[in-house]
Amino acid sequence: MRYCYLILLLPYYVLAAEPSQQRQQDLDNMLKHDCGSCHGLPPKGGLGPSLMPEALAGKSDDFLLQTIQQGRPGTAMPPWQNFLNKEETLWLIKLLRQR
Amino acid sequence: MKSLLKALFLSQLIWCNGVAQAEPRASGDLGLVIEREQGSVQIVNTSKNSALSRITELGDLSHASVVFSRDQRYAYVFGRDGGLSKIDIIQDKLEKRIVQAGNSIGGAISQDGRLIAVSNYTPGGVKIFSADTLEQLADIPAVYGDGQLSKVVGLADATGQRFVFSLFDADEIWIADAKNPREPQIQKFKNIGKQPYDALLTPDGRYYLAGLFGESGLAKLDMWQPEAGVQRVLPDYGKQDEKLPVYKMPHLQGWTNSGNWLFVPAVGQHEVLVIDRNNWQLLKRIPVAGQPVFVTARPDGRQVWINFAFPDNQRVQVLDVKDLSIIKTLEPGKAVLHMEFTPRGEAVWLAVRDDDRVMVYDTETLAETARLPADKPSGIFFASRANQLGL
Numbered sequence: 001m002r003y004c005y006l007i008l009l010l011p012y013y014v015l016a017a018e019p020s021q022q023r024q025q026d027l028d029n030m031l032k033h034d035c036g037s038c039h040g041l042p043p044k045g046g047l048g049p050s051l052m053p054e055a056l057a058g059k060s061d062d063f064l065l066q067t068i069q070q071g072r073p074g075t076a077m078p079p080w081q082n083f084l085n086k087e088e089t090l091w092l093i094k095l096l097r098q099r
Numbered sequence: 100m101k102s103l104l105k106a107l108f109l110s111q112l113i114w115c116n117g118v119a120q121a122e123p124r125a126s127g128d129l130g131l132v133i134e135r136e137q138g139s140v141q142i143v144n145t146s147k148n149s150a151l152s153r154i155t156e157l158g159d160l161s162h163a164s165v166v167f168s169r170d171q172r173y174a175y176v177f178g179r180d181g182g183l184s185k186i187d188i189i190q191d192k193l194e195k196r197i198v199q200a201g202n203s204i205g206g207a208i209s210q211d212g213r214l215i216a217v218s219n220y221t222p223g224g225v226k227i228f229s230a231d232t233l234e235q236l237a238d239i240p241a242v243y244g245d246g247q248l249s250k251v252v253g254l255a256d257a258t259g260q261r262f263v264f265s266l267f268d269a270d271e272i273w274i275a276d277a278k279n280p281r282e283p284q285i286q287k288f289k290n291i292g293k294q295p296y297d298a299l300l301t302p303d304g305r306y307y308l309a310g311l312f313g314e315s316g317l318a319k320l321d322m323w324q325p326e327a328g329v330q331r332v333l334p335d336y337g338k339q340d341e342k343l344p345v346y347k348m349p350h351l352q353g354w355t356n357s358g359n360w361l362f363v364p365a366v367g368q369h370e371v372l373v374i375d376r377n378n379w380q381l382l383k384r385i386p387v388a389g390q391p392v393f394v395t396a397r398p399d400g401r402q403v404w405i406n407f408a409f410p411d412n413q414r415v416q417v418l419d420v421k422d423l424s425i426i427k428t429l430e431p432g433k434a435v436l437h438m439e440f441t442p443r444g445e446a447v448w449l450a451v452r453d454d455d456r457v458m459v460y461d462t463e464t465l466a467e468t469a470r471l472p473a474d475k476p477s478g479i480f481f482a483s484r485a486n487q488l489g490l
Binding site for chain 1 (some may be wrong): 135136159161179180202204220221267296301312344345346347348361409410434452453475
């Protein structure tokens with residue numbers, strides 16, 4: 001109880017609930033097929049770069065979150081923020097890292 | 100001696116029976132349906148609206164395309180993982196499969212049917228193979244700048260044993276003359292426009308048009324006189340409009356030519372562009388239900404069918420070329436990825452990925468006539484492509 005204030009220091013996403021089972025299935029499908037149309041299946045790369053764990057190893061969650069949410073101007077990577085909220089994006093990042 | 104004769108007779112009998120049992124199959128009305136998730140293809144019959152067989156273990160088909168031998172017996176499948184598979188569609192078997200690169204995007208078959216060319220992302224370039232044996236005959240690295248390799252897109256076969264392709268990262272178009280397939284002669288066109296993402300060859304084989312992702316318009320090369328260089332088409336198109344994010348790269352390959360008009364997807368817009376081939380000017384911008392991916396004309400050119408990028412990919416629209424207006428919006432199912440017309444266009448097959456089915460529509464009534472189960476279908480390719488330039 002003494003340390004409960006520490007929770008306030010945790011980043012938002014640690015506290016965020018995971019997407020529902022149904023939504024997780026949709027997200028997995030989206031990763032395979034919509035992300036996969038540029039990044040491959042498994043996502044070893046295509047028009048977009050590889051999203052395999054080793055390729056993501058040096059990249060922070062924040063960087064990946066930003067990239068997925070906002071896109072990468074000047075490249076073919078579009079922003080996904082209208083379709084994926086933060087917690088869903090972080091769930092996808094976790095999925096990619098665990099592959 | 101007697102027993103030997105008897106054995107011979109018996110083996111003859113078995114052989115004859117074997118032949119008699121195997122029903123001969125023609126392939127002019129066959130095709131392939133790509134099943135992207137499990138890396139398989141179905142061989143289908145478009146006269147009977149039926150599936151004949153499934154060929155599995157073709158690697159990563161998350162992006163795939165197919166060309167056919169001119170005798171329409173073999174289908175060559177180009178997979179994402181650099182796999183090149185030769186399938187005997189008469190005998191339902193994988194004839195040969197090689198992995199020729201790390202990451203691949205498409206392919207083409209030469210005018211005489213003897214060569215297969217594959218365009219690769221990694222290592223960036225084009226490789227040429229014998230259509231018969233899949234032996235590699237030539238490697239054309241897409242070198243630019245200080246020795247970097249570019250991803251290659253929009254590979255098409257042109258007359259005179261030529262292959263034409265575009266370098267996404269280098270803003271170049273190259274022609275490879277493969278009359279001597281072991282030593283292709285390369286002609287390069289530089290600064291053709293930013294980031295060519297795909298290309299088409301007009302059905303008559305005359306014009307190669309590369310769509311640009313990094314700026315407006317298209318790059319045009321006249322294959323009758325390539326020495327005249329690359330010209331830009333619609334360079335100012337949509338400059339004042341806000342560009343929407345692109346959730347799937349449009350594709351240009353297909354019959355997007357109808358009479359003197361060309362129908363192309365507008366990148367980052369909910370529009371199909373109609374270009375007049377007489378003067379290469381914009382004739383009309385047609386508002387549609389999403390960002391177009393495929394804009395494909397029925398073989399007779401009367402209709403153009405359009406499918407869309409995420410998040411509008413549950414729709415398909417039909418454009419009547421007579422009035423240049425949309426006459427129907429269909430909602431066949433979740434994620435319609437591709438459309439393929441039967442050889443004379445009385446029907447069109449749609450790949451509905453997330454509903455795991457292929458649907459057949461009558462192009463006159465615009466009603467569904469059949470559906471076939473398929474596992475996450477993406478591309479559909481019919482053997483009639485064998486006799487079309489640029490496909």
